[in-house]
Amino acid sequence: MKDLKGLFEHQLKDLYSAESQLIAALPKMAEKASDSKLKKAFEDHLEETKNQKLRLEEICEQLEIKPTGEKCQAMAGLIKEATGFMEEAEGDKVMDAGLIAEAQRVEHYEIAGYGTAVRFAKELGHVDIAKKLQQTLDEEYDADNKLDKLAESRVNQKAKA
Ligand code: ZN
Ligand code: FE
Ligand code: FE
Ligand code: FE
Numbered sequence: 001m002k003d004l005k006g007l008f009e010h011q012l013k014d015l016y017s018a019e020s021q022l023i024a025a026l027p028k029m030a031e032k033a034s035d036s037k038l039k040k041a042f043e044d045h046l047e048e049t050k051n052q053k054l055r056l057e058e059i060c061e062q063l064e065i066k067p068t069g070e071k072c073q074a075m076a077g078l079i080k081e082a083t084g085f086m087e088e089a090e091g092d093k094v095m096d097a098g099l100i101a102e103a104q105r106v107e108h109y110e111i112a113g114y115g116t117a118v119r120f121a122k123e124l125g126h127v128d129i130a131k132k133l134q135q136t137l138d139e140e141y142d143a144d145n146k147l148d149k150l151a152e153s154r155v156n157q158k159a160k161a
Helices: 002-034 035-064 074-088 092-123 127-160
Strands: none
Touching: 002 035, 002 074, 002 092, 035 092, 035 127, 074 092, 074 127
16 A cells, blocks of 8 residues: 555545445344334345445445455454444444444444545545435435434433323
8 A cells, every 4th residue: 555546545445344244234233222213223224334345335436446355454453343232232322322323422423434535536536426425424314414413313202200
């Protein structure tokens, strides 16, 4: 990795690994969620994530590189943490609150990654690729906002009770 191009390619592979790992982890999180809206949010984001992975495949094809070959250690850590939490959590309320907390960590990581990738793509003059990455970045922001709202409604419910 000697230049911005090499670094950009590395980042794309890292994101590809992150999305792949998340696709494997989200079904378990959806299964553990008891609030129907939270469950639906995980299921919807799973479908979105599969599409994000495809988008990265398209981008790598355009760049004539393979998307594989890199493991995102950060996503592995985040998923490990979420898995550990799911084993320890007792009761629906604690489970749901903790699932939102773990999922938002994931979304924030992805937002950081795609934000950087969009910037690199623009810097390297890849206009179409920057647009595709921006699309995913917008979806990650939406997913995070949705989780924020779910956390908020939970807090409001508790205040009312
Ligand atoms: Zn890496
Ligand atoms: Fe994603
Ligand atoms: Fe990573
Ligand atoms: Fe995401």
